[in-house]
Structure formats: C-alpha cells, structure tokens
Amino acid sequence: MPPHVILASASPARHTLLLRSGITPEIIVSGIDEETPELLALGPKELAYELALRKASAIDPGRGDGFIIGCDSVFELDGVAYGKPGRPEVAKERLQQMSGRTGTLHTGHALINIATGKVERALTSTDVTIVNMSEAEMDAYIATGEPLQVAGSFTIDSLGGPLVASIHGDPSNVEGLSLPTLRELFARHGLGWETFLAQ
Numbered sequence: 001m002p003p004h005v006i007l008a009s010a011s012p013a014r015h016t017l018l019l020r021s022g023i024t025p026e027i028i029v030s031g032i033d034e035e036t037p038e039l040l041a042l043g044p045k046e047l048a049y050e051l052a053l054r055k056a057s058a059i060d061p062g063r064g065d066g067f068i069i070g071c072d073s074v075f076e077l078d079g080v081a082y083g084k085p086g087r088p089e090v091a092k093e094r095l096q097q098m099s100g101r102t103g104t105l106h107t108g109h110a111l112i113n114i115a116t117g118k119v120e121r122a123l124t125s126t127d128v129t130i131v132n133m134s135e136a137e138m139d140a141y142i143a144t145g146e147p148l149q150v151a152g153s154f155t156i157d158s159l160g161g162p163l164v165a166s167i168h169g170d171p172s173n174v175e176g177l178s179l180p181t182l183r184e185l186f187a188r189h190g191l192g193w194e195t196f197l198a199q
Contacts, residue, residue, distance in 0.1 A: 002196050004066030004114075008055045013157055014071060014176045021179050022196040025069065030058035034072075034083070044076035045106050047083075049123045052108030061114050067189070070110040071177050075128070075152025077103035082152045091142050091153045098152070100132040105152060107173050111185040120188040124178040126169030130154065133163060151176075 007014060007025035018025050032054050042050060056070025075082040077098060085091040109122045133141075146160060147153035154160040156167070156174045164174075172179040183193045 002198075003191070004064065006059060006061055006066065006068045006114075008059045008068055008070045009176075011071075011176050013155065016157075017172055017175055017177050017179065018069075021182075028059050028061075030055040030070070032058050042081075044074045044079070044081035044104075045123055045125070047081055048072045048074040048106040048108035049121065050108065053110040053119070053121060056110040056112050056119075065115045067186075068110075068112040068114060069177075069182070070112070071107055073105060073107045073151040073173075073176050075103055075105050075154075077101065084149050084151060085153050086148055088142050088148065091147045092138060094153045095130075095133060095138045095142070095147070098130045098154075099138075100130065102127055102129040103152065104128070105174050107176065107178055107181075109178065109181050109185060111182070111189065113189055118189065120185045122178075122181050122185060124170055124173045124181045126167055126171075126173045128152075128156075128167050128174060129165040131163050131165045137163070 005023050005025045006028050008028060008030045010029045034051060051072035052070045056068045059068050082094055085094055104125050105128050106123060106125045111120045141147055144159055154163055156164050167174055170178045170180060
C-alpha cells in the first residue's frame with residue numbers, strides 16, 4: 001500500500017501532477033510568509049530551494065508515517081527572481097520583459113519522512129522561451145486572473161500554454177513539480193516509484 005503523502009501547497013497544478021502520476025495527496029497549505037527580508041535577499045535558485053523546505057517544515061502532520069512534499073517555483077530572467085506578481089500592473093510589466101525571451105524556471109523540492117524527520121532536497125531548473133506577445137494578448141491574459149498567482153506570470157498547463165514557445169528540460173517542472181526529481185527524492189528515502197503504481 002502506498003504511503004500517506006501530504007502536499008504542502010495550494011497549487012492545483014501540483015495536485016493534478018501528483019494525481020496523474022499515481023499519488024493521491026492530502027492537501028495542507030503551509031501558509032508561510034514568502035516575503036520576509038531574509039527571503040527576498042536570496043537569489044532565484046536559493047529562494048526556490050529555501051521556500052520548498054520552509055513550506056514542508058511548517059506542516060504539523062501529527063504522529064504517524066508518510067511523507068510531506070514542499071515545492072516552490074521561481075522564474076528567473078536576467079538574474080531577477082519573478083515570483084507571483086499578485087497585481088495586474090506587475091504582471092503586465094513582467095510579461096513585457098519576458099516577451100520573446102528565454103528565462104529559467106527553478107523549482108525547489110523538499111521531501112520529509114514524517115516518522116524519522118529525514119529531509120531530502122533538490123532543485124530542478126528548466127529553460128522556458130516565451131512567444132512574442134502582443135499588448136492585446138497580454139491584457140487579455142492578465143484579465144483572466146491566471147497569471148497573478150503563478151511564478152513568472154504564466155502557466156504551461158492552462159490558459160498560458162499558447163504563450164510558451166518552447167522548453168528545454170523537464171516539462172513537469174514548468175507545471176510546478178518535477179516528477180523525475182520527486183521520484184529521485186523518494187528513492188533517497190528508500191522508496192521505489194513502483195510503490196505508487198501498485199494500487
């Protein structure tokens with residue numbers, strides 16, 4: 001029987017990725033403050049890596065067995081970290097900067113064994129090229145509200161999909177969680193992926 005898995009994220013995309021791969025997680029949102037001065041001083045890679053650990057570590061699962069998955073994605077362009085824009089004007093500025101260019105989507109992963117407290121971590125990076133967007137496309141996309149709550153102001157698995165010209169690297173990472181990376185983290189905990197396939 002597969003172990004109990006907690007996903008410390010409100011992301012529908014991450015939830016869907018896990019379901020598609022054979023994992024049915026319990027969702028518990030960590031609710032950590034992602035904009036402390038300490039965190040904002042970090043570079044894009046370090047920020048994603050640290051936030052993933054903080055999200056997973058903030059969950060109190062109680063007693064028992066199983067695992068907690070924490071993830072965080074940060075889009076990097078010209079060395080600048082692009083998290084969730086939150087406001088339409090910020091999303092517009094970012095989309096203008098990203099249009100026709102290639103950036104890197106970094107996703108930090110943390111997997112905690114509830115019983116032992118052992119933590120395994122990894123960072124996965126994928127290059128993403130955005131199409132040359134028209135102002136009308138940007139405005140219409142922002143009006144949907146979708147880009148306001150996602151790293152880099154775009155998605156690949158929903159309305160923003162047509163705006164992604166190409167990716168170089170793991171496609172699931174661009175959706176918010178690298179499945180090959182997660183497989184490797186479970187393996188470091190001594191758990192083969194076949195555990196989730198034999199249900």
